[in-house]
Amino acid sequence: MTETSRWRRLPVWLFWSLATIVLWGAWGLVSKIASGGVDAYVNQLLYTAGLAPLLVFVALTVRRRSRRESSASGEGSESQEKRAARARGVFWAFLTGILGGVGNLAFFQAMVKGGKASVVAPVTALFPMVTVLLALVFLKERLGRVQWVGLGLAFVAIYLLSA
């Protein structure tokens, strides 16, 4: 099998998943390098500058799609209920950004304070344990046996990594 056909056989979702691993994996590395010469606040400013081109791209995409959808369904046909749901969705997205940004500040500060990239990245990657715990407590979701094992293993991992 040639290299080209091998790539063609790669499912699209797998390509995007591998791209995510590379991008986020490299993010941990560059954050550690940057932590040697800049504080967490300035890093957040520069980080946002790096995010800006993607923001513009996504904003244009969303705008194009909104125009297409509104011309297809007729202007002003959106019900009040739909508008309210959208406003709530925007609120939660905005809150996600604020919490994520403050999380970024803490992540960067961990590195500024001497945390190794090879330790801070695995510790912070355990964030699904909090999501799972919140879903368990507030959303009354049930956990499978595998998730319980994952939760236990997460605590063990933090203990080992902090040694």
Add this chain to the structure above:
Amino acid sequence: MHVWLGFAVLALVLWGITGVTQKLSTNRISSERSFLWFCWAMVALSAAVLVVARPHWGLATGVVVCSVAGGALNGLGAWTSFRALESGGKASIVISLISLYPLLTVVLAVLLLGERLTWTQSAGAVAAIAAAILLSLEAPQTKQA
């Protein structure tokens, strides 16, 4: 407790909460629109940070490049993860696979930054990645009591 560990756990907790808030958002609006507002929140946060930040000229070029690249890499990573989910990948598989990203950071930090992990920390890193994968696997559907 090490100071850095306290900040790392704080990041873990805050990012963990975003797992819920993001779901509450994407239940109501598209992931693209949700991501857009996520980015606007970052801009708003940065504007607030300007009040306390003391940006100064003379930062080393390499440091500036790495900080800016950090924003681009993290943002693009979020975008590619959405694409992975939207292009037919099963959520439990995609998220489990993506959970491997700290492994790459560990490898790069050891190879390029010369970081060394103790045996205990190495075991911790492996346990952390395994835990993240297990946590991302969806619980089987159970009958309502």
